[in-house]
Amino acid sequence: MRTTVIPAQVTTIEDKIAGNLNLTQILILMVPVFWATIVYTLFAPSMRLALYKFPIILVVLFICLILSLRIKGKVVLDWLFVLFRYHLRPKLYCFDKNDGYLRTLDLPVFENKPVKLLDRKVVKNEVKIITAKFNLGDVIKLDNLLVSPKYTVSYKSGRKGGINVAFEKIQK
16 A cells, blocks of 8 residues: 655645656756757758757757756756856945934924915014124123122023023122
8 A cells, every 4th residue: 555645834845747757847858849840940951851950959958858857856957046046146245324224314394384274364473583793802701700709690491481591799
């Protein structure tokens, strides 16, 4: 009685079509048949035997026989595809520090434009920023005030986010 071992992983098993040959091996072995008919019909003298046609047919036959052999359970043609993919991939990998992976990106913030409702005009209040210009003498006086033991500096936050700075003279 013949017994067959059923593997646990069915997807890794190749389908055997004829004997011990799978589909790729059968297709590889069919190439010399088609090649022989092309050589016999198209090469001069067409549809007749000539001595130079035999070596052309035999070379393709031997190449296809070698490609259809199995080495370590894989067809030689599969091994060649693996080698070609290995040699075609890049061998030098460059690290790019400007890569965005795991980095904080400063993306621009877009403002929402006001929507016009019932043709009302939107009036924008212009905020004027007052910039004071100080000369070198004023900066030196301020530095002397901050360092001086006669005065104390106090900071208080204002209602609208401003800050009030006060200099008070220390009384003894």
